[in-house]
Amino acid sequence: MIKIVAYTKTVVFSVFLTIICNLLVGQNNITSKIRILRGSNVGFNFNSYNRIQNGITYNDFTQLQLYFNDTVAGGIPNPTSQGWQLTVRALQPNISGSMTTSTLPLESIKITIKKNGINYGPYDLGATELLLIDGPDATLNDNVEVSYSCGTDSNPNYNMINKVPDYYVVDIEFTLKPQ
Secondary structure, three states, rough: HHHHHHHHHHHHHHHHHHHHHHHOOOEEEEEEEEEEEEEEOOOOOOOOOOHHOOOOEEEEEEEEEEEEEEHHHHHEEEOOOOOOOEEEOOOOOOOOOOOOOEEEEEHHHEEEEEOOOOOEEEEEEEOOOOEEEEEEOOEEEEEEEEEEOOOOOOOOOOOOOOOOOOOOOEEEEEEEEEO
C-alpha cells in the first residue's frame, strides 16, 4: 500500500511539472472584445420621394469599442503578433422582406468605418467576411464609428426606386480577430 501512495505522488508531481513547464514555455493568449456603445439597431425609413431617390445615410451612427490583446506568458505583448482586423458580414444571403417574399441585395447597404478621424470605405455589405480595418499592433483599445448608407448607389439594382414596400431586415456581424 505504501508503494501505491508513493507512485501516486510521483504521477501527480510529474503532471504538475509538465503543466508548469508548458506555462513557462509561453502560450499565446488572444483576447478580443467588441462593445456597442451606441447605435445597435439601424432603421432606414424611406418615407419620402427624396429618400427613395437619393437614399439615406447615417453618419457615425454606431460606436464600437474595440479591445484586442495578443500576449504570451506573463501578460507580455506577443513579439510575433501579426496584429488585429475588424471584419463585417451579413448573416443572411440578402435583405429579406418581412411581409412579402421580396428581397433586396446586400450591396444596397454601404458601411464606412472611422478610426481616429480617418474614414475607411464605403464598403458593400456582403455575406462573406469583409475586412473593414486592421492594424499591426499586438494591443488595441480604441473606439470606431460606423456609418451606414442604404439606397445611395447609382446602380438601379441597389437603390430603392421601384422596390416593393416592406419592412426589410438583415443581421450583420462584426468580428475582431487576429490577422
